[in-house]
Amino acid sequence: MNSLRKADLKALIAAAVLFAIIYGLLQADVIGAFWELNLVLIGINIILATSLNMINGYTGQFSIGHAGFLAVGAYVGAIMTVKLGFNMVAALLAGTAAAGLLGFLVGLPTLRLNGDYLAIATLGLGEIIRICILNIDYVGGAAGLMGIPRLTSFPLVFWIMVAILFFIKNFKNSAHGRACLAIRENEIAADTMGIDTTKYKVMAFTLGAAFAGTAGVLFSHYFFIAHPASFT
Structure with a gap:
């Protein structure tokens, strides 16, 4: 310790x-600004990649609809600041919570599937989210939600990235993380040893979705717009 x-x-x-x-x-x-742009993008993509690793890497679940959670975070965060007038902290909390809640609700039924079946289900989820966004006028539809204030900065992205990496590292070394790793190695053996495989798969899926939502909020508040084409 x-x-x-x-x-x-x-x-x-x-x-x-x-x-x-x-x-x-x-x-x-x-x-200059070019390098700052790239540093911000690197930080956001590190958050997104580590969130996906919670699902694909730690529990071995083949999820390919992760961009949908990024979109949920981006749009919910943008609604909080553009439509409702809240600050960036509220946008981050709302975007993270919304993506995490969606991950939990979707994870409960779909994570009973394995392999290609799970991949197809998560791909379908990503498409459902994209089509819903395209057809909701409140968030701009196909034109996207514009006029988002630039509230994302390099310091904000950097320290959120560090906090998430620190959390995931400690999660991996915890009893919960070791249960997820056991599921990845052999789900049947893990279940035989008394590990609640569905519980831990849903936990990892929810956390991964939530962190993807965080990345989405940071993304939309750096580029002034949340557009459906950015999340395909």
């Missing part, structure tokens, strides 16, 4: 040093 805490502290210090260097270069205009 102490070794893990020391490793976490070292990683946090390294992240703080890295942030100070990059942020200092940005403030001094040594690296």
Whole structure:
């Protein structure tokens, strides 16, 4: 336990040093807006990739509709700021919660499936979300939801990314994470050993969906628009 805490502290210090260097270069205009754009995109994609890894990597479930949760986070977050006038914190909380709730509701029935059947079900979910967005005038339909304020910044993306990576690392080393890894290695054996496989698959799916929603909120509030074509 102490070794893990020391490793976490070292990683946090390294992240703080890295942030100070990059942020200092940005403030001094040594690296310009182009590099800031790429750094923000890298951070958002790291969040998205690690959220998918919660499902595909840790529990071994073949989900290919993850862009749908990104879209839910992006649109719910944009509605909070553009339509309802809330701040970025509220948008992040709402987008994350909405995507996580959808992941939970979808995960309960679909995660009883395996392999190609689960892949088809999650692909269908992604398409359902996209088609719904295309046909809802309240969020702009096919034109997308425009006029989103740029509330995403490099510091915000960086520290949210660090927090999520820290959470996922500690989740992996917890009893819940080890149960997910056991399911990935052999679901039948895990079930035989008394692990509630459905519970842990739904847990990982919900967390992965929620973090994808976080990435979606950050994405839409950096590019001023949430467009259906961005989430296919």
